[in-house]
Amino acid sequence: GQQLNQSPQSMFIQEGEDVSMNCTSSSIFNTWLWYKQDPGEGPVLLIALYKAGELTSNGRLTAQFGITRKDSFLNISASIPSDVGIYFCAGQSSLRHRGSTLGRLYFGRGTQLTVWP
Amino acid sequence: EAGVTQFPSHSVIEKGQTVTLRCDPISGHDNLYWYRRVMGKEIKFLLHFVKESKQDESGMPNNRFLAERTGGTYSTLKVQPAELEDSGVYFCASSQLFRDLSLYGYTFGSGTRLTVV
Numbered sequence: 001g002q003q004l005n006q007s008p009q010s011m012f013i014q015e016g017e018d019v020s021m022n023c024t025s026s027s028i029f030n031t032w033l034w035y036k037q038d039p040g041e042g043p044v045l046l047i048a049l050y051k052a053g054e055l056t057s058n059g060r061l062t063a064q065f066g067i068t069r070k071d072s073f074l075n076i077s078a079s080i081p082s083d084v085g086i087y088f089c090a091g092q093s094s095l096r097h098r099g100s101t102l103g104r105l106y107f108g109r110g111t112q113l114t115v116w117p
Numbered sequence: 118e119a120g121v122t123q124f125p126s127h128s129v130i131e132k133g134q135t136v137t138l139r140c141d142p143i144s145g146h147d148n149l150y151w152y153r154r155v156m157g158k159e160i161k162f163l164l165h166f167v168k169e170s171k172q173d174e175s176g177m178p179n180n181r182f183l184a185e186r187t188g189g190t191y192s193t194l195k196v197q198p199a200e201l202e203d204s205g206v207y208f209c210a211s212s213q214l215f216r217d218l219s220l221y222g223y224t225f226g227s228g229t230r231l232t233v234v
Contacts, residue, residue, distance in 0.1 A: 004159065035225075042121070042208055042225030043160070088160060104150070104162040104173060105223070 002027040006089050006108025013079055014116050021087060021111045022073040029091030032065050032072040033105065037086045046087075047074070079115050086110040119143065121226035123209050129232045135197040138229045142191070142211030149192050150212075150223060151184060155205040163207075166192060178203075199233045206230050 006023045013019060023032075031050055035043035047058050049065035049072060056063055062075045072089055090105040122141040130136050142149045151163040163182070164174040168189035177184070181200070186192040196203050210223035 006159075040227065042210070042227045044225070045223070090160075104165060104176065105152075105160075106162070107152075107160040109157070109159045 002029075002091070002093070002106045004089060004091060004106055004108040006111060008111060009109065010112040010114070012114045012116065015080060017079055019076040019079055019083070019113060020073060021089075022071060023089035023091075023108045024071045025091055025106075026070070027091075027093070028069040029093055029106075030069070031092040032063070033090040033092070034061075034063050034072070034074045035088045035090060037088065037110070039085070043088055076113075079113075081115050081117055084113055084115050086112050121209055121211050121224050123207075123226035123229050125229060126227065127230045127232075129234060130199055132201055132233055133198045135195065136199055136231060138194045138196075138207050138209075138231070140192045140194070140209030140211075140226060142209070143224055146211035146213050146224075147189070148212040148223075149186060150210045151192070151194055152208040152210065152225075153205050154208065154228075155202075160208065163194070196231075199231075201233050204231055204233045 004023050004025050033048050034046045036046050037043045047056050047063040052065055052069050053067050054065040060077045064073055088110045089108040092105050124139045128136050147168050149166040152160050153163055154160045162176040164177055164184050165172045166186045169186050183195045206228040208225050208228045210225045212223045
């Protein structure tokens with residue numbers, strides 16, 4: 001099956017620092033997604049990327065869909081304590097069904113982010 | 118709008134017992150997915166319903182796992198008999214079928230933490 005390698009596994013940073021994490025895949029994906037999971041909650045979508053080379057921002061978050069379609073990165077600028085959590089990358093090989101995209105997501109193992117005040 | 122609801126939030130059972138997890142998707146979402154995360158590992162796909170039909174069940178570990186979605190609304194995932202390696206967090210997610218080929222990502226529930234002792 002398709003495997004995603006996400007790094008780093010964990011990060012310990014000080015408030016105000018920038019953070020960068022990335023994912024690489026053994027296979028091509030048509031969609032890359034970045035999720036954040038808070039303790040006791042399910043993953044929440046942060047950014048979705050649909051085209052190779054696409055660079056998308058959501059507030060202090062910026063993510064890019066690699067040109068090869070086999071990688072993506074997520075940057076968080078000026079980190080704050082509430083950025084603490086587990087960040088997951090996910091890829092999808094879309095299936096078309098009645099004009100919509102369906103199908104399973106393949107996830108990385110997550111990056112545990114700790115932010116010190 | 119209510120989110121994806123999962124019940125129970127925690128379950129501790131003995132090896133050999135049966136457990137049934139329930140997921141109530143967002144109203145109107147035809148896609149329903151089950152995922153599992155074993156501690157420290159990636160979130161892994163189990164199966165995908167479109168309405169009441171199983172679209173993809175290739176991620177189900179073995180025949181001790183049975184998922185149903187009668188009537189295309191809520192879904193149950195039964196593990197019988199449970200084994201130690203079934204421990205983990207089971208997530209349910211739902212999404213709509215869009216006409217514009219865009220995937221807005223899944224909405225995940227908070228998960229059921231299953232511990233088999």
